[in-house]
Amino acid sequence: GAVVSQHPSWVICKSGTSVKIECRSLDFQATTMFWYRQFPKQSLMLMATSNEGSKATYEQGVEKDKFLINHASLTLSTLTVTSAHPEDSSFYICSARVALGEQYFGPGTRLTVT
Amino acid sequence: GQQLNQSPQSMFIQEGEDVSMNCTSSSIFNTWLWYKQEPGEGPVLLIALYKAGELTSNGRLTAQFGITRKDSFLNISASIPSDVGIYFCAGQMMGTAGNMLTFGGGTRLMVKP
Numbered sequence: 001g002a003v004v005s006q007h008p009s010w011v012i013c014k015s016g017t018s019v020k021i022e023c024r025s026l027d028f029q030a031t032t033m034f035w036y037r038q039f040p041k042q043s044l045m046l047m048a049t050s051n052e053g054s055k056a057t058y059e060q061g062v063e064k065d066k067f068l069i070n071h072a073s074l075t076l077s078t079l080t081v082t083s084a085h086p087e088d089s090s091f092y093i094c095s096a097r098v099a100l101g102e103q104y105f106g107p108g109t110r111l112t113v114t
Numbered sequence: 115g116q117q118l119n120q121s122p123q124s125m126f127i128q129e130g131e132d133v134s135m136n137c138t139s140s141s142i143f144n145t146w147l148w149y150k151q152e153p154g155e156g157p158v159l160l161i162a163l164y165k166a167g168e169l170t171s172n173g174r175l176t177a178q179f180g181i182t183r184k185d186s187f188l189n190i191s192a193s194i195p196s197d198v199g200i201y202f203c204a205g206q207m208m209g210t211a212g213n214m215l216t217f218g219g220g221t222r223l224m225v226k227p
Binding site for chain 2 (some may be wrong): 004005009036041042044046095100102108110
């Protein structure tokens with residue numbers, strides 16, 4: 001089946017630093033990748049949608065200059081949280097799909113900003 | 115973004131009991147999906163429903179796509195400890211808005227052995 005991986009699975013960083021999270025589709029080429037954020041005991045909230053080779057489309061309220069998304073290839077998208085603050089601590093989940101097909105979710109990355 | 119109304123928010127049941135949860139929406143969808151998320155993991159698709167009135171089973175899980183296209187339910191029969199997790203419904207309008215998923219708030223299921 002379709003597998004999506006994320007790296008790292010967890011990361012701790014100091015306030016003010018930047019952290020990059022990778023999302024890879026391992027056995028298929030993803031034309032579209034999605035980034036979600038999930039706070040404890042809450043649902044998944046879509047942050048942005050990215051198509052390979054294009055600029056990401058951000059959801060309302062998500063700062064594009066703070067959450068940099070790059071989708072340079074059909075198998076890799078990265079999310080960089082710039083100048084991270086404790087309130088950015090969350091579980092970040094990516095998903096990937098081919099064309100308009102099923103979305104496959106990654107295992108998530110837990111970010112803790114101290 | 116928009117969320118679906120999912121209930122109950124949490125359930126604490128005895129092993130062997132049946133479980134039922136549902137989602138309602140103010141707008142229609144042409145696809146309903148049910149996911150399970152375990153701690154520290156991403157959601158995994160359990161059942162997908164593509165037609166109003168459709169009833170689909172996956173082992174002990176049964177889900178139905180409401181006839182109005184605004185609701186769906188998921189039943190789990192004879193629960194076991196490994197059913198523990200958070201169950202999310204998601205609605206999708208295929209062919210519009212980039213086929214984006216709209217998630218429910220989740221139902222946290224706890225099973226007592």
